[in-house]
Amino acid sequence: MMAAAPHNPTGEYQPASTIGLPALYAWPPRPLAALRYLFFDMLFPWGYLYIGMAFISWHYLTPDLSEMTEFEAGWIAQIWLRNAALLSLVAGGLHWWLYMRRGQQRKYKYHDKWPATDSRMFLWGNQVRDNVFWSIVSGVSICTAYEVVTFWIYANGYVAIPSIAAQPIYFLVCLLGVFFWGNFHFYCVHRFMHWQPVYRIVHELHHRNVNTGPWTGIAMHPLEHVIYFSVFIPLWFLPVHPVIVVLLSLYMAIGPAPSHSGFNFLEIMGRRFFTGDWYHQLHHQYFNFNYGNVGAPVDRLFGSWHDGSRESLQAQKERLRKQRRQTA
Ligand SMILES: [Zn+2]
Numbered sequence: 001m002m003a004a005a006p007h008n009p010t011g012e013y014q015p016a017s018t019i020g021l022p023a024l025y026a027w028p029p030r031p032l033a034a035l036r037y038l039f040f041d042m043l044f045p046w047g048y049l050y051i052g053m054a055f056i057s058w059h060y061l062t063p064d065l066s067e068m069t070e071f072e073a074g075w076i077a078q079i080w081l082r083n084a085a086l087l088s089l090v091a092g093g094l095h096w097w098l099y100m101r102r103g104q105q106r107k108y109k110y111h112d113k114w115p116a117t118d119s120r121m122f123l124w125g126n127q128v129r130d131n132v133f134w135s136i137v138s139g140v141s142i143c144t145a146y147e148v149v150t151f152w153i154y155a156n157g158y159v160a161i162p163s164i165a166a167q168p169i170y171f172l173v174c175l176l177g178v179f180f181w182g183n184f185h186f187y188c189v190h191r192f193m194h195w196q197p198v199y200r201i202v203h204e205l206h207h208r209n210v211n212t213g214p215w216t217g218i219a220m221h222p223l224e225h226v227i228y229f230s231v232f233i234p235l236w237f238l239p240v241h242p243v244i245v246v247l248l249s250l251y252m253a254i255g256p257a258p259s260h261s262g263f264n265f266l267e268i269m270g271r272r273f274f275t276g277d278w279y280h281q282l283h284h285q286y287f288n289f290n291y292g293n294v295g296a297p298v299d300r301l302f303g304s305w306h307d308g309s310r311e312s313l314q315a316q317k318e319r320l321r322k323q324r325r326q327t328a
């Protein structure tokens, strides 16, 4: 049976096809398609940008490990500034092009409205200012705190540093592992965030943004930041090269900027790049499914995968009704 046409409740842009499982998870296996997914679909262009930024950041924008054996304001501030500047560059750049300059007008925009400028839900009544505040003041600070502890552990030799030249395959596994671990961890903490008591106090702040923008990515309650950035904790025990630490930081802090951009594609000078994440966009519109990401499809295992079609939406609504009846 053909899948029904994709369904976008706000009536603006919707991708032509429904959201399928990546070829990496195909059964029987499709090795070439899986490799194409790994090195092209999953990483191009944003993953490669973060990998490039991680190398540059580690070599030129991060203090030397020998300076990080003691917690001192100077090097901690340098890492905070680096994170704030890189987030501002990506989220701010996307915001400038898509929302201030309106460089592609509404082309590929999921939602029919522009960000709210007079809503009492947001600080100062302004969605963008509210999002920038939570992202920089809380998000960047808590991400930096985890990164600082991680570097302090490595600087003191509590965890050994594997060399890239001696163990290139291990480095590549860690590099790709950042994306899978980040996505899997995100599913777990995000699913917890939707437990009603936690949702009401903590996660509701992020969900005020039904119509998301680049600055929405890590616009979260500080308690959510503490849990979300706990993604660093395995690196306190598992030896990785410091570039991996920086990559994880960039992927988790900056990655949500394009994926919340509100546009399916970014179009610059006639070229278009995948930008938005329709899967997560549907989560912002409906709340109770698509908790994770396509790249680590845990939703598929637990039946909370909405592929964007009307049929799938009906099936999800039925699943939720059943769940409510069982818990009533
Ligand atoms: Zn979100």
Ligand SMILES: [Zn+2]
Pocket: 190, 193, 194, 203, 207, 283, 287
């Ligand atoms: Zn959520």
